[in-house]
Amino acid sequence: MSLSAKQKATVKDFFGKMSTRSDDIGAEALSRLVAVYPQTKSYFSHWKDASPGSAPVRKHGITIMGGVYDAVGKIDDLKAGLLSLSELHAFMLRVDPVNFKLLAHCMLVCMSMVFPEEFTPQVHVAVDKFLAQLALALCEKYR
């Protein structure tokens, strides 16, 4: 399910619109991930506080969103562009790939909350596909 040229443009356009709120959305999305899917906290046992809205969770959500924005710039070849991130996830972090889908869902919910008019079904499908492709690129080195 790769992105059409039009969908790539849609993704770039929406992320452009989103850029002033991207930190908020990233922080909120990770907070919601650990709240709605508590099993995801298992990856953050090294933090003092992995509860929704905590400082480490918000900070990390911003970091992750930064990575997503970086990937938007590499949308034409995610596998090559995310090679080192993929190695990080494969050999060090070893996040079970199912969790990428869960975080993607939380990101979509936050985007929808903050941009109810702009996050049309057409934008939704393009962004969802992009996040899925991103996840695939991150899993590239897993096995």
Added chain:
Amino acid sequence: MVEWTDSERAIINSIFSNLDYEEIGRKSLCRCLIVYPWTQRYFGAFGNLYNAETIMANPLIAAHGTKILHGLDRALKNMDDIKNTYAELSLLHSDKLHVDPDNFRLLADCLTVVIAAKMGTAFTVETQVAWQKFLSVVVSALGRQYH
């Protein structure tokens, strides 16, 4: 049996009491058909689903979205026994409609996105947790009688 706190019950009831079934039902089903186009396989008799614009303008889809959303009323009224409340509907979806139960999850996700857009900041973390818990119980109950 699923345990509900008073807070969760209040949140779920509040969402439904402020719900515009026509608007949210239509938007959710349309979004599902657009974001997950393979779900269109169940709507062969619903007329023109050619692209996003025609889907969103299709009155049969709009009516069906409303119908689906009203189907959730049963769970709302019987929160302490959603599993048995939906036993018959589950069999219907399995034996008559032949719907892959994974589709219930896809529609539930779209419904969440649409409600989030409607509620904005009122869709707090606590609200999302309660809402998704409710939907996951419904989804599980609808898939329970498949054989």
